[in-house]
Amino acid sequence: MQPTGVGRAVQAAIYSAGAYGHRPRVPVEPAALYAAARRRMSRQAWAYVAGSAGMQRTDEANQAAFQRYPIVPRMLRDVRERSLEVTLFGYDLRAPVLFAPVGVLEMAHRDAERAVATAARALRLPMVLSTQGSVPMEETAQALGANPMWFQLYWSNSDDLAASLVRRAEASGAQAIVVTLDTHVLGWRTKDLDLGYLPFAQGQGIAQYLSDPVFLDLVRARVDRRAAGSDDLDAPATPAQRPTPAAIRTLVSISRHYPGSLRDNLRSPLPRAAVETFLDVFPSPGLTWDDLAKLRDWTRLPIVLKGIQSVEDAETALDHGVDGIVVSNHGGRQVDGAVASLDALNAVAPAVGGRVPVLFDSGIRGGADIFTALALGASAVLIGRPWLYGLAIDGASGAQAVMERLVAELDLTMALCGIASVEQVTRDCLASDTLISAER
Structure with a gap:
């Protein structure tokens, strides 16, 4: 186990610059980060990226859920040496954090995936490429070099096209295929509809x-x-007009x-x-569990299903031999009033019982949130909106800054809770129902 020092190092760099009158170009405080990104993005881009389905209730529920699982810090434990390392599908990762697949990155920054690849490579964190990318996967893979890369698949209603995308991803060096399940139809996104923007x-x-x-x-x-x-x-559907x-x-x-x-x-x-x-x-509402057999014929890579929100679907996924799942409600962008992703993780992870890695996304805004997700059974987390806001503000440097700080806060949260390695982050780190009731 090696001392990480990432938390203190990031803190020290910011405070040292501050002593000379230099504040962070990309805000650290989440609300300030979002406000700064909103000022940099067009009205349409902000609505598409920040908006969620319907009355935005699922997005709100995702963030509120973290308050239901309080962290209990433990004292007088030697945490001079800490490790954030995890292993997924045979690959050692520097931290249990991945750049989530986010589409249409050109709306945030003209360099799109190229900029994110630069950030991911600098941090040595995996990047999950989106099917809805603004840059061909081969170009992004080249920018990533040897850095870990996964590919997220939106399975179209053309199997030939889906197979071609998967094979291109494997040829480009992808280490896993992540199939998004929850977007077989597009959610009712009111902010986009009001602007008539897709x-x-x-x-x-x-x-x-x-x-x-x-x-x-x-x-x-x-x-x-x-x-x-x-x-x-x-x-033409209507007479020709000017x-x-x-x-x-x-x-x-x-x-x-x-x-x-x-x-x-x-x-x-x-x-x-x-x-x-x-x-x-796009999309394809006719997919069923049986279609996963086709994907097995198309690739030798691990298959991860993204969008699992119920224990029953998790069990069905395991029955079909998948290699991993991502508990996710798409950041609240698909179903208004859906179960909070963290609550779904709380149910799904124990049911899976370590048979495959369980990853998590939707609602994470800080490093302490990552800690909570790990404590509830996540093997790693995917981060989307926060680094995208950094990208909008300052390109590759902005995306890197946001993700670096999330990892730094995770490291410091572990230290403050008496935890020396990710594998020690368990449910015992969270308050019991009895303690929560007593505090109330």
Whole structure:
């Protein structure tokens, strides 16, 4: 076991800079972080990233749940040497923290996944690439180098396309495939609906598709059908009208994202057909547990299911031989009024009983939250919105700063609780129901 020192080191760097009049460019306090990011992002981007489903109740529940599991610090324990290291699927990780898959990163920063790869590589933390990425996975993998990388799959209604994405990810060096289960239809996201905004309709966040040979074949086939008069989508739904400025901006955005020159794409039917094709193939509400057998045929990598929220689904996942699960409600973005992710973890982790790694996301805002999730049985956690806000404020440096501080606070929380290693973070670190009732 080696001294980490990460918590004190991060603190010392901030305080030392402060002595010379330099405050953090990226705020440390969560509310200040979010406010600073909101000022840097467009109204549409902020609504898409920060918004959740319906009345936002699940997002609120995710954060409130941490108050139900108080930490009980223990004293007079030797914590001079601490280790945050964990092992997942045979790989040693510096800390039980991963960059969660987040789509359409170009809305936060023009460097998108390239910037996040720089941050992940600097911190030696795994990055989970999103199917809805703004940069082709091969480019992101190159930027990551030897750094750990997983790939998150949105399973489209084209198995050929899904298989192609998985095989590309494996060829790019992915160490696991994370299948998101909870987005087989898009949630009722009121903030986006009020703005009439879906980034994919602008050609944003579909770089994995636009770099995929199977998808591009689907696009060309669509254009060919239209040219032959056999595609009913060729008929306009309304009489031709004078283009609005918004329509022109959308056309330019779509054309910029499609491979090739902007000038040629503005004259080509392919860019618009690509967006239409994407909207046709994503998502796929017809998937069932039996489809997992196909994925086993497509890859030798560990298969992790993301979006598990019930003990019954966790047991079914194990029956189908998955290698890991992520307890998640998609940050509250899919079902309004759903169970808080932490409460789901509290039920699911004991039921799994260590048979496979149980990861966690949704609601984490600080290092103490990570500690609580670990205590409730998580093997590691995935972080999304916080580092994305750092990315919006200061690019790669901002994303790195946020994640570095989360790890630092986890380290200090462990030290203050008398814990020397992640494996010692157990339910005994949390207040019992009896103690909670007595305090109330």
